[in-house]
Amino acid sequence: MSDAVLNANYDAHAPDPVFSHGDPTPPGKIGIWLFLASEIMFFVAILGSYIVLRSGSPHLFSEHSAALSKPLAALNTVVLIFSSLTMALAVEAAQKGYARKVSIYLLLTLLCAAGFMVVKGIEYTNKYYHHTIIAKDHGTFYVYDGHVESQNFKEITLKGYRMPLADTDTGVNVHLVSEQYVAAHPDGISGKVLDEKEAEKKPAEEFKILASAVNTDINCLPWKNIFYSSYFTLTGIHGLHVLAGMIPLSILFIQSLRRKTFAHTTEYVGLYWHFVDLVWIFLFPLLYLI
Amino acid sequence: MIATPAATEAHQTPRPPHAVHYVLIFCALVVLTIVTLLIALHRFQNEVTNVIAALAVASIKAAFVALYFMHLKFEGRLIYVILAVPIVLTIGLVLSLIPDVGHGMHHVIYAPPITHPDAIPLSHY
Numbered sequence: 437m438s439d440a441v442l443n444a445n446y447d448a449h450a451p452d453p454v455f456s457h458g459d460p461t462p463p464g465k466i467g468i469w470l471f472l473a474s475e476i477m478f479f480v481a482i483l484g485s486y487i488v489l490r491s492g493s494p495h496l497f498s499e500h501s502a503a504l505s506k507p508l509a510a511l512n513t514v515v516l517i518f519s520s521l522t523m524a525l526a527v528e529a530a531q532k533g534y535a536r537k538v539s540i541y542l543l544l545t546l547l548c549a550a551g552f553m554v555v556k557g558i559e560y561t562n563k564y565y566h567h568t569i570i571a572k573d574h575g576t577f578y579v580y581d582g583h584v585e586s587q588n589f590k591e592i593t594l595k596g597y598r599m600p601l602a603d604t605d606t607g608v609n610v611h612l613v614s615e616q617y618v619a620a621h622p623d624g625i626s627g628k629v630l631d632e633k634e635a636e637k638k639p640a641e642e643f644k645i646l647a648s649a650v651n652t653d654i655n656c657l658p659w660k661n662i663f664y665s666s667y668f669t670l671t672g673i674h675g676l677h678v679l680a681g682m683i684p685l686s687i688l689f690i691q692s693l694r695r696k697t698f699a700h701t702t703e704y705v706g707l708y709w710h711f712v713d714l715v716w717i718f719l720f721p722l723l724y725l726i
Numbered sequence: 727m728i729a730t731p732a733a734t735e736a737h738q739t740p741r742p743p744h745a746v747h748y749v750l751i752f753c754a755l756v757v758l759t760i761v762t763l764l765i766a767l768h769r770f771q772n773e774v775t776n777v778i779a780a781l782a783v784a785s786i787k788a789a790f791v792a793l794y795f796m797h798l799k800f801e802g803r804l805i806y807v808i809l810a811v812p813i814v815l816t817i818g819l820v821l822s823l824i825p826d827v828g829h830g831m832h833h834v835i836y837a838p839p840i841t842h843p844d845a846i847p848l849s850h851y
Contacts, residue, residue: 721780725766
């Protein structure tokens with residue numbers, strides 16, 4: 437058939453499928469924003485649960501959140517903000533078609549994401565080794581709270597604080613005991629109480645605890661108490677989002693090394709990545725600072 | 727409806743990048759992070775003031791990220807319509823949580839005791 441016949445047939449056909457919806461926004465962008473809208477609701481739901489739990493036990497939450505590392509969390513905040521900067525620059529470079537720049541900025545974003553996860557890993561490891569132990573020493577029961585430096589079948593070496601227990605101090609709840617509490621009560625539950633600043637200044641001591649003398653031992657993982665359950669749930673879900681974001685970032689990075697840039701896709705991945713940063717901006721003060 | 731050439735073009739090639747000073751936004755976010763830390767270190771007497779101050783700074787930071795890094799400032803009406811739904815639902819959720827939060831605050835004024843009075847005496851062990 438000649439071109440004229442083809443064109444005549446084409447004109448006689450029904451109109452093309454509708455790709456436009458009267459708005460210049462690309463469908464992919466609408467899709468990613470709808471996905472982010474559902475993500476907002478997801479995080480609002482778990483943050484709402486956290487706020488309700490916190491309001492029910494404000495003292496427990498503030499005492500235990502004091503044991504989290506603020507410098508590490510602040511470092512992670514800056515790392516994630518910097519990754520947002522490099523991601524925005526990668527999107528800009530992709531829109532201009534500069535493959536080399538896209539590679540550099542995406543690599544920096546990936547390194548920041550990996551750095552964030554490494555710092556998070558250090559924090560989780562610290563919590564794994566943070567123990568609350570009730571053990572007998574020379575006929576007296578003590579509550580120890582601090583970091584287990586080494587452990588074997590015979591002995592536990594713990595760096596932290598301890599407070600003696602009187603025989604009347606029955607049923608000590610290890611789930612409620614915090615490092616701050618033990619440091620503030622050097623003479624026991626009913627002894628003198630140091631104020632917050634005095635307790636903070638008190639240097640941590642090293643204790644050798646006989647394994648056979650241990651009555652109770654718990655570390656600061658989700659089973660410790662409701663604060664740690666919330667902490668691991670919120671940071672864990674956020675961490676999974678960081679890991680998930682690293683997958684499309686890696687694919688785009690590999691493609692950019694092959695001199696291929698995908699302006700729209702890079703923009704959508706960027707939107708997701710900025711959202712992950714945005715969630716952390718709220719988690720940082722809620723978990724570590726207040 | 728037949729897609730107009732301009733609309734089709736919009737699907738195939740990205741819009742030209744907006745002139746945003748990303749480095750300046752990054753610097754503003756770092757400064758605000760330091761402000762958040764200073765608020766936490768200062769600690770106001772009233773606990774509610776601490777929470778509101780920390781969340782207010784976090785909201786400003788989030789606005790910077792959304793408006794400039796996520797280009798929300800330059801988006802069309804459709805994206806705002808999509809965003810309006812979770813924002814309205816978020817406000818609804820926060821309002822519906824107020825009774826729960828208020829209830830918790832009334833009942834836990836003092837720190838709970840770390841011991842239980844009816845438990846087995848330590849001398850038992």
